[in-house]
Amino acid sequence: MSIAESNLISEKVLEIFKNDPDQEIKLAQAQNVMNSLKELIKLCGDDPTRDGLHETPVRVLKAFLEYTEGYREDPKEHLEKIFAVDHQELVLVRDIEFYSMCEHHFAPFFGVAHVGYVPSEKITGLSKIGRMVEGYARRFQVQERLTNQIADAIEEVLHPQGVMVVVEAKHMCMCGRGIKKSNSSTTTTAVRGMFANQSDARIEFLSLLNR
Numbered sequence: 608m609s610i611a612e613s614n615l616i617s618e619k620v621l622e623i624f625k626n627d628p629d630q631e632i633k634l635a636q637a638q639n640v641m642n643s644l645k646e647l648i649k650l651c652g653d654d655p656t657r658d659g660l661h662e663t664p665v666r667v668l669k670a671f672l673e674y675t676e677g678y679r680e681d682p683k684e685h686l687e688k689i690f691a692v693d694h695q696e697l698v699l700v701r702d703i704e705f706y707s708m709c710e711h712h713f714a715p716f717f718g719v720a721h722v723g724y725v726p727s728e729k730i731t732g733l734s735k736i737g738r739m740v741e742g743y744a745r746r747f748q749v750q751e752r753l754t755n756q757i758a759d760a761i762e763e764v765l766h767p768q769g770v771m772v773v774v775e776a777k778h779m780c781m782c783g784r785g786i787k788k789s790n791s792s793t794t795t796t797a798v799r800g801m802f803a804n805q806s807d808a809r810i811e812f813l814s815l816l817n818r
Contacts, residue, residue: 619665623672640668674708674715675746682742682756685735686764692730695768697808699723699815700736709780710747718776718792722757723812724767725801731765750776750795758797769800771812 620641624633641664645655653660701721709716720740743756758772774795782789802808 620668623669637668641665644668673745674706677742677745680742682739683760683764685738685742686731686760688732688735689729689765690731691728692726694726694730697723697725697811697815698730699812700733701816703737703740705740705744705753705776707744707746707748707750707753707776709778710749712780713747714778714780714783716748716750716776716778716780718774720754720757721773721775721816722761722770723772723802723815724761724765724770725808726765726767729765736761750774750778750793754795754797758799762799767800769802769805769808770798771802771809772797773812773816 620634620637624630624637627633644664644667648655648660648663655661655663699721700723701719703720703722704717705720706715706717708714722736722740739760740757743753743760754772754774757774758770761767761770761772775792777792781787781791798809802812
């Protein structure tokens, strides 16, 4: 790699952390990560200095910081925009797309979340539920934890009569490696309050999903 190319990569890394109060620490950590990525490329059998790969370490670094931006917020705060509305029937937001990163293999998993709750006195903006899901998804995750975090956040902030969450996802650690079952998907659920105690409430939720 030429000196000019090396300087260009250094400028790109500086740009990532330009407003970070711990910039010097983060830059040192970033350099260690990029050096390790170069070694990984070598271990896999390729040349990290060849055209097409020499900027890959900084690209991977930027990508992982984007994949995990949920660590830099409290997703529950999105739900705190609340309204007092006299509505005590099911509110269901379905097909909320998300992309996350499996903490076991650092392989992506992605799909949709269906989030329903029965309000007590407060509702939140519908888009806020999507933002909350995104905040928890953009972390190193397992699907089971993600599902429970979504349900717990709504229960904690809105204090509804009940919450039910269904998450459906495809996992690249199962579809693209290992057992390589490309058509497999995983469904997880979390139920709170009346959805845990009343089968009719669960049936209503699931019937709406199946329409």
